[in-house]
Amino acid sequence: MSSREASQAPLEFGGPLGAMAMLILLPATMFHLLLAARSGPARLLALPAYLPGLEELWSPRALLLLVTWLGLQVALYLLPARKVAEGLELKDKSRLRYPINGFQALVLTALLVGLAVSVGLLPLGALPGMLLPLAFATTLTSFIFSLLLYAKALVAPASALAPGGNSGNFVYDFFRGRELNPRLGSFDFKYFCELRPGLIGWVLINLALLIQEAELRGSPSLAMWLVNGFQLFYVGDALWYEESVLTTMDIIHDGFGFMLVFGDLAWVPFTYSLQAQFLLYHPQPLELPMALLICFIKATGYYIFRKANSQKNTFRKNPSDPSVAGLETIPTATGKQLLVSGWWGMVRHPNYLGDLIMALAWSLPCGLSHLLPYFYVLYFTALLVHREARDEHQCLRKYGRAWQEYCKRVPYRIIPYVY
Ligand code: NDP
Numbered sequence: 528m529s530s531r532e533a534s535q536a537p538l539e540f541g542g543p544l545g546a547m548a549m550l551i552l553l554p555a556t557m558f559h560l561l562l563a564a565r566s567g568p569a570r571l572l573a574l575p576a577y578l579p580g581l582e583e584l585w586s587p588r589a590l591l592l593l594v595t596w597l598g599l600q601v602a603l604y605l606l607p608a609r610k611v612a613e614g615l616e617l618k619d620k621s622r623l624r625y626p627i628n629g630f631q632a633l634v635l636t637a638l639l640v641g642l643a644v645s646v647g648l649l650p651l652g653a654l655p656g657m658l659l660p661l662a663f664a665t666t667l668t669s670f671i672f673s674l675l676l677y678a679k680a681l682v683a684p685a686s687a688l689a690p691g692g693n694s695g696n697f698v699y700d701f702f703r704g705r706e707l708n709p710r711l712g713s714f715d716f717k718y719f720c721e722l723r724p725g726l727i728g729w730v731l732i733n734l735a736l737l738i739q740e741a742e743l744r745g746s747p748s749l750a751m752w753l754v755n756g757f758q759l760f761y762v763g764d765a766l767w768y769e770e771s772v773l774t775t776m777d778i779i780h781d782g783f784g785f786m787l788v789f790g791d792l793a794w795v796p797f798t799y800s801l802q803a804q805f806l807l808y809h810p811q812p813l814e815l816p817m818a819l820l821i822c823f824i825k826a827t828g829y830y831i832f833r834k835a836n837s838q839k840n841t842f843r844k845n846p847s848d849p850s851v852a853g854l855e856t857i858p859t860a861t862g863k864q865l866l867v868s869g870w871w872g873m874v875r876h877p878n879y880l881g882d883l884i885m886a887l888a889w890s891l892p893c894g895l896s897h898l899l900p901y902f903y904v905l906y907f908t909a910l911l912v913h914r915e916a917r918d919e920h921q922c923l924r925k926y927g928r929a930w931q932e933y934c935k936r937v938p939y940r941i942i943p944y945v946y
Contacts, residue, residue, distance in 0.1 A: 536690050538699065539917060540786075546702035553789055554666045557797050561658055563899055564804035571899045579659060589660035593668060599639070600724045603632035604714070614708075614773045619686040623708055625715060625773060629722050629766035636727050652742050654735035655807060658797065665793040672792075673701060673785040676716065680705030680782075689782030704784025717783040721772055725795035726762045732796055733758055736803040743807075750813045750892035754802045757825050757889050764833070771840045776918060802893050802900045811894040818892070825888035832881025835870040839878070842866055857936075859929035867936050874939045875919075879911045883941070915940055 540546055562575040608626035616622055643649035654661075677697075680688065683706050692703040709716045733755045737747045747755075765772075772778055781787060842851040846864060855868040870877040886907045893900035919940075923930045940946055 536694070538694060539691060540702070543694075543696045543699040546699045550698070550702060550785060553794060557662060557666075557794060558659075560798050560801055560899075560902060561662055561804070564801055565808050569805060569809055569897050569899045571897075571902055584660055584663040586657070586660035586664070589657055590664040590668075592657070593661060593664045596728065597724055599636070600632065600727065601714075601719070603635055604628070604719050604723065606631065606635075610770075612770045612773060615779055617686070617707075623710075623715065624713070625718050625770075627769050629769040630763070632723055633727055633763060633766050636731070640731065651731075651735045652738045654732060655739045655804070658732070658804070662793060662797045665797070666789070669785065669789040669792050673704075673788045676709055676783055676788070677701050677705060679709055683709075690780065692782030692784055700782075700784065702785045704782025704787060707782055708778075709783050717778065717787065718772070720783075720788065720791040721777060722765055722769060725791045725793075726765060728796040729799050730755075730759045730762050732800040733803045736800065736807045740807050740810075744810065748806065748810055748813070749815075749818055750811050750894075751803060751806050753813070753818060753821060753892040754806065754889060757885070758799070758803075760829075761885065764829075768833075768836070768840075771836055774840060774843055776914065776921075780921065798906075799903065801902055802889055805893055805897070805900045809893075809897065811892065811896070813892055813894070821888050821891045824891070825885055828881045828884030828886075828888060830881070831870070832878055832885060835877035835881060838870050839866065857929050857932055859926040861925060863926075865926065865929060865933050867933060872937055874941055874943055875934070875937050876911070876915050876941050879915060879941050883908060883911065911941065 540549060558579075559575060560571075562579070563569055563571060563573075566576060604626065606628060608628035609631065610627040611624050612627050613622040613624055640649060640651070644651050677700065680692075680700075687706050687708070689704055689707040692700050692705040694700055694703075708718075737751050737755050740751050741747045777787060838851060838854075841848050842854070842864075846852070846856075851866075851869070854866055855872065856864040857867055858864055866872065874880060883904070886904045890901045890904050919930075919934075926933075
């Protein structure tokens with residue numbers, strides 16, 4: 528098949544119409560959440576009381592801040608890495624190499640931001656007031672960047688295209704991403720965006736919200752501390768185990784188009800910081816016993832999430848590693864094996880279960896008076912249920928009978944005895 532021929536891969540996300548709807552709905556939802564969090568009633572399911580004008584959305588200062596931020600993260604990505612890891616084998620049998628220095632980027636960003644704040648160069652407390660124009664600049668940048676990626680993919684060889692982003696329909700391919708691993712030299716755009724500017728930006732926004740709360744009320748609330756601590760821990764963990772991203776669906780299956788570009792650069796920092804945004808405008812009392820209970824829920828979720836992900840990563844890298852060698856497995860026709868005991872024998876996606884429990888722990892500090900801070904739990908449940916279905920579909924295609932056998936042996940998908 529030449530690179531110009533459309534692939535016959537089944538269309539996901541409702542095809543071109545679904546993709547068109549997402550191109551509008553994702554940014555619209557993000558702006559709705561940003562506006563709702565600062566509004567008095569903070570209602571998730573009501574239209575915003577007003578729509579901001581262009582003068583509120585467009586700010587050259589915000590664009591400059593975004594460009595500086597992206598430039599800083601690119602510079603940190605290019606610094607020498609403690610390790611260079613190889614990705615999974617590609618269609619043409621080659622393997623790409625990736626610098627493992629995301630955690631280093633997080634620490635250096637913290638040091639640089641701390642320095643800039645202490646010498647008065649960066650008034651971090653002013654950042655919450657710039658969220659709308661920053662989100663607008665990031666959305667515009669995501670559209671332009673995705674167009675450039677689409678154009679680049681037009682001249683890419685067929686072997687470089689993603690299985691699902693080459694349908695021949697512009698809207699669908701623009702959304703899904705045509706090229707699997709677009710690069711400029713050794714700079715990998717998808718890998719760079721996946722865990723750095725958005726994830727580190729998210730915790731920076733959280734910190735700015737905490738600082739502004741301290742400026743407003745004398746000190747940050749316990750709820751704000753918990754939200755900041757939990758989410759910083761999540762981001763730190765993702766960057767500490769950065770290498771595991773190389774075996775995720777985003778890297779091995781999905782092309783790099785608007786879906787991931789917008790998701791990584793805009794959706795994550797501006798909607799995942801929703802709980803902290805909500806708390807700044809709607810302070811919530813939190814007693815110590817409740818805070819301890821929430822910490823316990825977070826720790827339980829993290830334990831399941833980390834153990835399950837590490838068990839599969841270790842098994843995929845080296846099935847004879849002593850920590851996984853004793854687990855029961857099913858052979859598949861591809862030569863790979865499937866775990867049927869340990870975490871992956873409990874449900875077919877134990878890592879999703881842990882992630883969902885953690886999502887709940889991030890929202891609980893916001894109390895029960897509003898649905899808005901629970902948006903993340905609702906959205907994430909929908910995302911993981913859909914993602915699980917996509918993964919099942921791909922695994923059935925890859926492993927056939929062996930996958931059916933696995934589903935028979937491990938009948939529940941995410942929650943034992945429930946789903
Ligand atoms: P997974 O890490 O769950 O990987 C799925 C793959 O694992 C399958 O395609 C298959 O690939 C392999 N696999 C499945 N079952 C078995 C088994 N029994 N034995 C061995 N291998 C198996 O996929 P994701 O990329 O969806 O998730 C990665 C992490 O990222 C999760 O913890 C998820 O919660 C998190 N996540 C977080 C998001 C966020 O916004 N916070 C968004 C999306 C994900 P193969 O056999 O080819 O190796």
